[in-house]
Amino acid sequence: MTAFFVTGTDTGVGKTRVSCALLHALRQRHARVIGMKPVAAGTELIHGEWANEDVLALRAASTVQVPALYDNPYLLHQAASPHIAAREEGVGIDIEHIAACFHALRQQAEAVVVEGAGGFIVPLQEAQGQSATSADLAVLLRLPVILVVGVRLGCLNHALLTQEAILARGLTLAGWVANRIDPSMIGQDANVDTLRQRLQGPLLADWAWAPQIEASRLTIGLP
Numbered sequence: 001m002t003a004f005f006v007t008g009t010d011t012g013v014g015k016t017r018v019s020c021a022l023l024h025a026l027r028q029r030h031a032r033v034i035g036m037k038p039v040a041a042g043t044e045l046i047h048g049e050w051a052n053e054d055v056l057a058l059r060a061a062s063t064v065q066v067p068a069l070y071d072n073p074y075l076l077h078q079a080a081s082p083h084i085a086a087r088e089e090g091v092g093i094d095i096e097h098i099a100a101c102f103h104a105l106r107q108q109a110e111a112v113v114v115e116g117a118g119g120f121i122v123p124l125q126e127a128q129g130q131s132a133t134s135a136d137l138a139v140l141l142r143l144p145v146i147l148v149v150g151v152r153l154g155c156l157n158h159a160l161l162t163q164e165a166i167l168a169r170g171l172t173l174a175g176w177v178a179n180r181i182d183p184s185m186i187g188q189d190a191n192v193d194t195l196r197q198r199l200q201g202p203l204l205a206d207w208a209w210a211p212q213i214e215a216s217r218l219t220i221g222l223p
Contacts, residue, residue, distance in 0.1 A: 002026065002111040003102075004174060004223070005143040007134065007166075009158035011118040013150030014179040014207075016054040019115040020215035021205070022146070023061035025222050030110035034062045036071045038098040038137065039117045039124055042079030050077065054115065061215065064109055070101045083123035083131075093125040095137045102141055114143060120162050135165060144174035144223065146204065151191060152182035159195055173201035174223035183209040 004022065008015045019035055026033045035058030043050040055072045059065065068075070074093055076085035086093050105112050116134040117124065125132045138145060145166050149159045159176070166173050176199050178192045185191075196203055205220040 001106050001109070002030065003106070003114065003141075003143050004112075004146050005114045005116060005138045005141060005171075006146045006148065007116045007120045007138065007162070008148040009119060009150055009155060009162055011122075013148050013181060014177070015115050015148050016057050017215050017218070018146065018148045018177050018179070018205075018220065019113050020057050020061040021218045021220040022113050022222070023058070023111075024216045025220050026111040026113070027063060029222075032064050032109045033111040033113070034064050034066060034071060034105050034109040035059065036102060036105060036112055036114045037117075038072070038101070038114065039074045039076070039082045039093060040072055041076040041082050041085045041117065043075065043077045050075070057215070058113075058115065066105065066108060070104050073098055073101045081122060082117050083126045086125060093132065095124065095132050095140055098137060099140050114141065119158075120165050135169060138166075138171060139169050142171075144172040146174050146223070147176040147199070147201070149176055149178050149195060150182075151178050151180040151188055152185055156191060156194055160198060163199055167200070173199065175201045175204040175221070177204050177220065178206040180207060180209050 006019045023035050037055045040052035040055050078085035121133045121135045
């Protein structure tokens with residue numbers, strides 16, 4: 001069974017877009033693929049139901065539909081760091097429960113793409129003297145990591161620090177995506193070239209600024 005954990009240098013850098021593009025690429029090899037968003041923060045009312053747009057995008061890119069409690073165990077209304085939203089809503093996020101949901105998905109699919117929340121070490125839960133981060137979840141799942149780099153000012157430091165955090169936990173950096181999210185940034189090519197030399201994983205895609213293009217039409221390599 002093929003599976004990846006998608007993380008980013010920050011929030012808003014294109015993790016969902018990359019995850020959906022990965023799912024479409026995996027569909028060329030596998031009949032049954034599922035996207036999972038373990039913790040989604042931020043909802044809107046769609047067709048009379050509260051939903052998260054990232055979760056809906058992953059479901060649309062999947063070929064297998066499963067109950068929401070498996071592909072999105074925790075849906076939080078507030079668009080904030082998961083641990084803050086969870087605390088405000090009285091929700092306890094348990095990464096062992098997320099792992100159980102992931103393993104249930106593995107039984108139903110040939111490929112699973114897990115999209116993390118925010119950046120790699122964003123807190124998920126802080127309660128009763130215990131804490132858990134997105135990085136802890138990645139370690140628990142033991143999946144190869146795909147890093148989404150939002151190409152904007154500061155991305156070199158963010159990307160290299162994230163790589164250090166991934167490798168320090170014994171995880172594999174399976175590849176990375178350069179997502180050019182600031183069309184006015186000076187020296188974009190030079191920044192991407194620097195990361196080519198310093199990141200210890202293959203460049204799976206280098207996407208120009210094109211927010212109107214659907215994820216299904218974006219080209220991405222598979223590790």
